[in-house]
Amino acid sequence: MHRLNNKRILVGITGGIAAYKSAEMVRHLIKAGAEVHVIMTSAACEFITPLTMQALSGNIVHTSMLDPKAEAGMGHIELAKWADAVLIAPASADFIARMAAGMGDDLLATMCLVTQAPIYLGPAMNQGMWMDAATQHNCEVLRSRGVTLFGPDKGFQACGDVGPGRMLDPLTLVEMLAEQFSTGALAGRNVVITAGPTQEAIDPVRYISNHSSGKMGFALAKAAAEAGASVRLISGPVHLPTPDRVERIDVTSARDMHAAAMQQTSDSDIFISCAAVADFRPETVAEIKIKKDPDSPNEGMTVSLVRNPDIVASVAAKEDRPFVVGFAAETGNVIEYAKDKRKRKNLDLIVANDVSDTSIGFNSDDNAVTLIGADIEEPLPKCSKRQLAGQLIEMIAQFYSQSQEQQSQAETTQHTEESA
Structure with a gap:
């Protein structure tokens, strides 16, 4: 029911x-x-x-x-x-x-x-x-x-x-x-999802970004809501309608998204980092539009970059952390890089995504991924992002439930040992 x-x-x-x-x-x-x-x-x-x-x-x-x-x-x-x-x-x-x-x-x-x-x-x-x-x-x-x-x-x-x-x-x-609806596996849970790209300003009219459309993250938000969760969607600049019954928080830069994620995950059960966040940003942002020098038509421009905060790692490092799921968008050695990223950033699960394949990469309506955890490597074949989102949410809910049971058992064991 x-x-x-x-x-x-x-x-x-x-x-x-x-x-x-x-x-x-x-x-x-x-x-x-x-x-x-x-x-x-x-x-x-x-x-x-x-x-x-x-x-x-x-x-x-x-x-x-x-x-x-x-x-x-x-x-x-x-x-x-x-x-x-x-x-x-x-x-x-x-x-x-x-x-x-x-x-x-x-x-x-x-x-x-x-x-x-x-x-x-x-x-x-x-x-x-x-x-x-x-x-x-x-x-x-x-x-x-x-x-x-x-x-x-x-x-x-x-x-x-x-x-x-x-x-x-x-x-x-x-x-x-x-019975006609999804399992409701996330009923009563608070889920925070990031989606889309970030934009890192160079000057008032130029920025560094990527080709992420946000479609996968928005599909996950919709699927999580349909599974009964209360969903907050932190979105970079995209042209997508907000899924029904989802609270949307719009941000622009990686630092904006980092601040929103740290705030919104303070009472969340699950955090899904699906956004394609810019790893670097310009060290300084020009206050006015940078002009070409008419006297030096062949002169280039050098932009010094600094590293952006790592959103998913920051959430995973919180003392009272939620269940954390990351995405690894790679163009080569996809599985190996994803496994390494999961371990380095202390993630519960990671979704490996080959964005070099244009039929399932950025802006595509379809996708094919591999869900990776400590004891799982599950390929999910190509299908629509909406269908895939439903599959991922059901699997994430299953692993979240297992982690809660393991945590409860560990706390019971610790309490018993302290009482002995």
Whole structure:
């Protein structure tokens, strides 16, 4: 159930006696840590009141596309974009038919046309309606479009019939929904991630930087948030939108990023250093733009460089350090250099990345890496950075959990020895 932590669930309720079960379903969603908005059809309002659902969800209930108060709070288009998932339960035979036909004749049907979030239906109807050829055809149409059906269940029905068509138990529906999300392995954890390049000023208009796009770091931030973590993203200058539910801290130089990282990791559980930080900066920065000497057209310019602070090593050296993951962007001897970097900087894990391959290097949408630890060397094949980020976050969460268990065991052993 922790997989639903921080998830945004749009609950749809259609007309049917099973609508009373939706109240318990929403209660379970809230208890699991989800944020819930509810849409009710006019028929649903005949079985259970919007006020009940508002009290349980903590949000105004949406019943009409033409409600100016609801639109002022969260417009129906924004509501469709807001959701991580749409769960419609009970889903009546009538609604399933209208949805299969692509109709947009009420707010809930319109949401299904607009949203890009996955849609899950909990059918609830008389057993004869469920087994009717038209209903079965409509369900197959929706399945072909990527809609998932949870149930229905079999058993005694309110009309007196016995057979398939009952809405699943509310808790079962919530558990099935939770299974659709990532493991929630970082639920309740604080994660700090650095991303993008840094810019080291030469004068007011020139700087030293690199080709990092920030895509990998931003993908990791999104994946960590989806895994239930509270995420702070320290980003160098990039042109990327902030991932949903991620706190972004913009910086420019390596020293700016170092200061932000030291501050933000004071209460973090995991630190992932994904930024491509400039190792050096100009020793001095000109106050005005440096001009070419017109009398010496062939004259060059010498820039004296000094070393920047090592961000990941500084965090790893903190007394109350988080679990530290570094990145090694190399163009040759990738694995060897990464292993050496991990040991020298006292990192828990390091991700080795061959940036000489232009198909997976800077600015690419794809990547292929090797995750390296004290007892692991795990290649992760080429895939999209979004997919790769999900894999890395799951593995990082696993190793973090193992390190916490080892630390706890060591503290228990020490306490026992001191008490002996």
